[in-house]
Amino acid sequence: MDQNAEATEPVRLAVFDFDGTSLDGSSTVHLVLDLLAKRKISVLTGLKTGIWGVAYKLHLPQNESWVRSKVWQAFEGRPADEANRWLSDYYDRVCEPIWRPAAEQAMLDHKAQGHTVVIVSASFEPIVKRCVQRHPVDYQVSTRMCVRPNGTYGNSVEGAPIEGPQKLTALRAFADATFGPGNWVIEAAYGDHYSDKTLLEASAHPHAVTPGPTLRKHAQEQGWPILSW
Numbered sequence: 683m684d685q686n687a688e689a690t691e692p693v694r695l696a697v698f699d700f701d702g703t704s705l706d707g708s709s710t711v712h713l714v715l716d717l718l719a720k721r722k723i724s725v726l727t728g729l730k731t732g733i734w735g736v737a738y739k740l741h742l743p744q745n746e747s748w749v750r751s752k753v754w755q756a757f758e759g760r761p762a763d764e765a766n767r768w769l770s771d772y773y774d775r776v777c778e779p780i781w782r783p784a785a786e787q788a789m790l791d792h793k794a795q796g797h798t799v800v801i802v803s804a805s806f807e808p809i810v811k812r813c814v815q816r817h818p819v820d821y822q823v824s825t826r827m828c829v830r831p832n833g834t835y836g837n838s839v840e841g842a843p844i845e846g847p848q849k850l851t852a853l854r855a856f857a858d859a860t861f862g863p864g865n866w867v868i869e870a871a872y873g874d875h876y877s878d879k880t881l882l883e884a885s886a887h888p889h890a891v892t893p894g895p896t897l898r899k900h901a902q903e904q905g906w907p908i909l910s911w
Contacts, residue, residue: 685739687798689852690865692861692864692865692866692867693768693798693857693861693865693866694795694796694797694798694867694869695797695798695800695853695857695866695867695868695870696757696788696792696797696798696799696800696869696870696871696872696874697800697802697853697868697870697871697881697885698785698788698789698791698799698800698801698802698819698871698872699801699802699803699809699849699872699873699878699881699891700801700802700803700804700805700813700824701803701804701805701874702874702875702892703782703785703872703874703891703892703911704781704782704785704801704813704872705777705780705781705782705785706780706781706782706812706911707780709773709776709777709805709806709809710753710804710805710806711775711779712776713753713776713806713809714753715774715890716772716775717753717756717897722756729777731896734857743861749804750825750827750839750843751837751838751839754770754806754827754835755835757769757827757835758834758835758836758837759834759880760833760834760835761834761835761864761892762829762833762834762835763833764809765808765810765835767870769806770808770809770811770812770892772809773809773812773813774812777809777812777813778816781788781813781817782911783810784909784911785891785911786817786818788872789817789818789819790818792869792870797869797870798820798821799819799820799821800819800820800821800822800823800853800856801813801814801819801821801822801823801824802822802823802824802825802849802852802853802881803822803823803824803825803844804825804843804844804845804849805824805826805827806824806825806827807822807824807825808810809821809824810824811824814848814903816879821856821860823844823849823852823856824844825839825843825844825845826839826840826841827839827840828840845877846877846880847879847880849878849881850880850884853868853881857867858883862880867886868881868884868885868886869885869886869887870885870886870887870888870889871884871887871888871889872887872889872891873888873889873890873891873893873897874890874892874893874897875893875894875897876893876894876896876897876900877899878897882906884886888901888904888906888907889907889908889909890906890907890908890909891909891911892910892911893907893908
């Protein structure tokens with residue numbers, strides 16, 4: 683062993699959920715409403731995704747890829763660059779006004795401590811990437827839709843939606859690739875929904891943010907901080 687080799691500290695990640703945690707609402711729900719208003723999806727599609735949203739709130743089993751494909755019908759076949767610009771503008775118009783100042787402050791506090799801020803989200807990648815550009819976020823891991831060889835979007839999820847336990851799976855894959863296996867830890871995590879439980883439990887300092895009743899009960903049982911943002 684090299685006596686001169688210096689032990690390096692692992693990268694400490696502060697991981698934030700996006701919808702309902704960093705945002706005061708759901709970017710996907712607002713996107714559906716925006717697309718309906720602009721007649722880019724049908725009323726039937728809007729109704730189906732609304733039913734999915736109710737099932738999500740009730741923790742009922744559901745097909746995460748299916749609902750994203752339904753919403754993504756508005757962008758299927760369009761050049762990816764063009765669709766990404768539209769979704770970036772959508773973030774500025776609709777999501778930025780509901781960005782939570784408390785989330786911003788928490789991110790700044792973590793960065794002041796030398797932590798690396800990561801958003802992990804089921805929301806569509808172009809939306810979350812725009813958020814990264816506007817806030818103290820270092821990296822993002824989010825749901826990516828397939829791009830065809832001709833540069834247009836298809837209508838299927840690339841891999842798996844970044845939802846529920848998949849958030850931790852995707853974060854681990856990202857962090858191992860970016861920082862190296864064993865060279866990172868989840869210092870803190872923030873989530874609002876019971877589906878974030880797996881990610882929160884993997885953190886040294888989990889936080890339940892304006893949680894739903896199921897996560898609130900679990901947080902109370904575990905002695906986690908419950909934050910009102």
